[in-house]
Amino acid sequence: DAKTTQPNSMESNEEEPVHLPCNHSTISGTDYIHWYRQLPSQGPEYVIHGLTSNVNNRMASLAIAEDRKSSTLILHRATLRDAAVYYCILRVDYSGNTPLVFGKGTRLSVIA
């Protein structure tokens, strides 16, 4: 599986936008970019995914570089509840047979 690189930690002020970067320079043409997050004492939860175009949903936006070698998860207004570990994951062909390969992720702290 192609690997991703994320900063170990980031900090944000409450109600400010947060941009969480992810590098995936060895991404293949059929790899989808998935983001999951893990709140304290909980299992991971799905945030968003995309292939080539930028994506928006109620939780976040995903901006994908034109060469697809990097992406950015955007939280438009961070709240205390967004404090979590965020994982950027590449998943082949969006196949149900492909497990999620987690790295260490980025630990986001939100300051009130």
Add this chain to the structure above:
Amino acid sequence: ETGVTQSPTHLIKTRGQQVTLRCSSQSGHNTVSWYQQALGQGPQFIFQYYREEENGRGNFPPRFSGLQFPNYSSELNVNALELDDSALYLCASSLVNRGQGETQYFGPGTRLLVL
């Protein structure tokens, strides 16, 4: 709609013992995956079950085994427990239709401590 549930929430065992962890999938899901998460690390894939058959396995020894039942609930069994098996064990369910996967929905996990 009921989410993914796991039991027990916490468990303490001693080295050499055997343990069974349980997972109830989200309603309508036919696939369950198990992950092990050591402290400070991301989850690591153990194996996946699809329609009661093992359908992929990570780098874990045979003493890690599982079952999926007709109602799509699942068990993870670990024999001959070792200290390094201490971790959070996560179950994730999804609906796989014609090879196209969907989002995985995780349970809250079972925290296992091996003494």
